[in-house]
Amino acid sequence: MAVVALLILGAIVxxxxxxxxxxxxxxxxxxxxxxxxxxxxxxxVAVGTAGFSLAALARAAFPAGSVVFDRAGQVAxxxxxxxxxxxxxxxxxxxQAKRRESFPASGGWTxxxxxxxxxxxxxxxxxxxxxxxxxLSDGDRTTWSDVFVYAAIIAFHEVAARRTPPHSDSADLPxxxxxxxxxxxxxxxxxxxxxxxxxxxxxxxxxxxxGEPLMTWIALLVVGGPxxxxxxxxxxxxxxxxxxxxxxxxxxxxxxxxAIAATTFTVIQTVVFVLTTTDDAAGHFEFLPVAVSVxxxxxxxxxxxxxxxxxxxxxxxxxxxxxxxxxxxxxxxGGATWLTALAFGGGDLITVDSGVVVSAVIFVLVxxxxxWRFWSTAEAAPRDVEAASTPRRFYxxxxxxxxxLTSAGALIGALVVLFQMxxxxxxxxxxxxxxxxxxxxxxxxxxxxxxxxxxxSLIVSEDVVTPFDVTIxxxxxxxxxTLFSDKARLRVLYRGDDEGAISDKMAEQIVEEVNNISSLVxxxxxxxxxxxxxx
Amino acid sequence: xxxxxxxxxxIGAGAVAFVLVxxxxxxxxxxxxxxxxxxxxVVQRYLQAVSDGDYNAAFDYLDPDFYEGCDATALARSAPDxxxxxxxxxxxxxxxxxxxxxxxxxxxxxxxxxxxxxxxxQFELVRVSGSWLITGEAWPYFSWxxxxxx
Numbered sequence: 001m002a003v004v005a006l007l008i009l010g011a012i013v014x015x016x017x018x019x020x021x022x023x024x025x026x027x028x029x030x031x032x033x034x035x036x037x038x039x040x041x042x043x044x045v046a047v048g049t050a051g052f053s054l055a056a057l058a059r060a061a062f063p064a065g066s067v068v069f070d071r072a073g074q075v076a077x078x079x080x081x082x083x084x085x086x087x088x089x090x091x092x093x094x095x096q097a098k099r100r101e102s103f104p105a106s107g108g109w110t111x112x113x114x115x116x117x118x119x120x121x122x123x124x125x126x127x128x129x130x131x132x133x134x135x136l137s138d139g140d141r142t143t144w145s146d147v148f149v150y151a152a153i154i155a156f157h158e159v160a161a162r163r164t165p166p167h168s169d170s171a172d173l174p175x176x177x178x179x180x181x182x183x184x185x186x187x188x189x190x191x192x193x194x195x196x197x198x199x200x201x202x203x204x205x206x207x208x209x210x211g212e213p214l215m216t217w218i219a220l221l222v223v224g225g226p227x228x229x230x231x232x233x234x235x236x237x238x239x240x241x242x243x244x245x246x247x248x249x250x251x252x253x254x255x256x257x258x259a260i261a262a263t264t265f266t267v268i269q270t271v272v273f274v275l276t277t278t279d280d281a282a283g284h285f286e287f288l289p290v291a292v293s294v295x296x297x298x299x300x301x302x303x304x305x306x307x308x309x310x311x312x313x314x315x316x317x318x319x320x321x322x323x324x325x326x327x328x329x330x331x332x333x334g335g336a337t338w339l340t341a342l343a344f345g346g347g348d349l350i351t352v353d354s355g356v357v358v359s360a361v362i363f364v365l366v367x368x369x370x371x372w373r374f375w376s377t378a379e380a381a382p383r384d385v386e387a388a389s390t391p392r393r394f395y396x397x398x399x400x401x402x403x404x405l406t407s408a409g410a411l412i413g414a415l416v417v418l419f420q421m422x423x424x425x426x427x428x429x430x431x432x433x434x435x436x437x438x439x440x441x442x443x444x445x446x447x448x449x450x451x452x453x454x455x456x457s458l459i460v461s462e463d464v465v466t467p468f469d470v471t472i473x474x475x476x477x478x479x480x481x482t483l484f485s486d487k488a489r490l491r492v493l494y495r496g497d498d499e500g501a502i503s504d505k506m507a508e509q510i511v512e513e514v515n516n517i518s519s520l521v522x523x524x525x526x527x528x529x530x531x532x533x534x535x
Numbered sequence: 536x537x538x539x540x541x542x543x544x545x546i547g548a549g550a551v552a553f554v555l556v557x558x559x560x561x562x563x564x565x566x567x568x569x570x571x572x573x574x575x576x577v578v579q580r581y582l583q584a585v586s587d588g589d590y591n592a593a594f595d596y597l598d599p600d601f602y603e604g605c606d607a608t609a610l611a612r613s614a615p616d617x618x619x620x621x622x623x624x625x626x627x628x629x630x631x632x633x634x635x636x637x638x639x640x641x642x643x644x645x646x647x648x649x650x651x652x653x654x655x656x657q658f659e660l661v662r663v664s665g666s667w668l669i670t671g672e673a674w675p676y677f678s679w680x681x682x683x684x685x
Contacts, residue, residue, distance in 0.1 A: 060561035069620035
């Protein structure tokens with residue numbers, strides 16, 4: 001039975017290698033462009049299977065305090081994975097290493113490294129955190145072997161990446177993926193630690209607070225911090241790259257939006273407490289440690305990543321600012337609709353909680369400030385350059401479409417309510433929300449599309465000239481040939497007399513009259529005539 | 536054979552040897568056998584018997600009074616199909632009414648992308664004729680309909 005199983009496994013491996021050779025090597029190494037995405041994806045699957053199988057085997061050998069386990073089953077599963085995946089991984093690894101010598105700018109290599117980074121760095125951070133948490137606190141017991149196996153896989157690929165660094169347009173992608181993983185772990189840990197500190201302070205005057213475990217957050221910081229430092233803080237090979245700029249944009253927008261949301265929530269709760277609440281202060285402000293810790297960490301992240309975007313108004317900076325403008329505008333529309341619904345909606349049976357009204361007012365005000373702050377920055381920039389930029393066009397057209405669809409949807413909703421009223425089947429619905437949303441999103445659409453129309457008038461467009469034929473019958477062409485566009489195919493037929501010479505002024509008039517269209521030009525003593533030729 | 540290819544062969548041979556050593560350790564290594572007279576030892580033997588598919592042996596560790604009317608076939612019907620491992624958690628046990636906490640790990644459990652999951656279970660024990668036996672509604676929660684007093 002074992003022999004049969006081994007034969008089957010061997011046949012699978014040999015068959016796969018033969019298939020790879022037949023379908024991937026048939027053109028020869030020098031005939032393709034060398035991006036090799038498919039072989040690298042297969043390699044990633046093989047390395048992933050082999051890596052996780054090796055980790056499973058190590059877990060079976062060092063089972064972390066397990067008193068009951070199915071050794072034979074675990075070993076058999078792990079070995080089967082290794083026997084199939086490892087030879088394919090070795091074969092493809094060696095094949096691609098040779099290919100990288102011929103095609104150093106292979107895009108597949110970048111994709112492969114990013115995939116490995118995403119899968120194994122995530123696994124390393126999680127298993128490393130579990131192990132550290134177990135050591136530092138009373139977390140679940142876990143095995144140390146996982147950390148060693150995953151760290152070895154990361155280290156192996158790090159060495160390979162340094163030996164033959166990716167050179168494609170997105171060469172920074174693997175490091176950015178590592179930075180994402182490191183940042184998420186570090187930011188979560190930092191938020192947890194700040195929360196713990198604030199919670200301890202809060203616990204001195206509030207019996208509800210306290211008791212959150214510090215060591216869990218420290219364990220996460222111990223693992224995530226070095227990953228983030230190693231992947232993000234080391235010098236980058238280039239000043240700017242698409243993956244890094246994209247990541248800076250995402251974090252800058254997300255962090256600033258989070259910081260503003262945390263601050264707004266705190267302000268709302270404070271005003272609500274001052275104006276309305278009858279609760280005790282400690283109970284009402286129980287949210288403060290969470291809001292402050294989240295807001296503080298988000299603010300720090302924003303400050304760091306925004307500064308790295310640079311002060312020059314590049315497309316990355318524009319994308320960040322227009323994304324914030326979009327958030328502000330959407331919030332204004334949503335908040336104003338909410339406020340209108342509070343003001344005019346609802347029945348007379350219940351009074352609206354003044355705390356909710358205060359929340360809506362502050363929400364709208366903050367949204368307006370955010371929108372105005374970023375929109376005015378965009379308006380202050382030189383308009384002709386700004387109008388042609390991709391982020392602005394994307395913002396105006398994209399948001400215009402979104403707001404237009406919202407307005408249309410609200411109109412449909414309003415009509416439904418209206419018809420229900422006419423047919424006397426309305427169940428307490430009012431037109432307030434749909435009407436307000438229709439008007440507000442309609443106004444936003446009008447503003448966006450008007451700006452887009454203004455921008456289009458500022459963008460200088462070059463006329464597209466297609467090749468055309470001009471035949472001139474004259475005594476002397478003068479300088480006319482230098483005045484036509486380079487798309488003109490000019491032919492001159494001499495009349496054989498002196499009646500039809502072309503002066504400089506006439507040459508300009510002929511070019512204007514021809515207007516880049518295939519024509520026959522007759523020149524004589526009375527001047528010139530132009531006839532369009534048949535196309 | 537060149538220096539480079541010899542190095543590659545050595546690395547390959549080392550990797551294969553490493554895998555074989557791991558497999559050998561995994562197969563040769565016996566789990567720590569807890570004292571059969573302790574509550575933890577009884578739970579260990581019960582779980583090992585379930586893991587091995589020896590449901591008659593597993594049923595012998597259950598309190599006959601509580602499980603009156605049931606037999607090993609009822610246990611077999613509810614036993615998990617997939618392999619699992621178990622580790623004893625540190626719990627404060629009362630000498631008269633011990634509770635043994637166990638973390639069960641099912642499936643491959645290969646990191647965050649593995650198909651495994653864990654389950655935290657508690658086993659209640661009672662002393663019968665000088666031996667500890669598992670009582671109460673014990674994992675794997677087989678059909679309680681078989682019990683006489685249900």
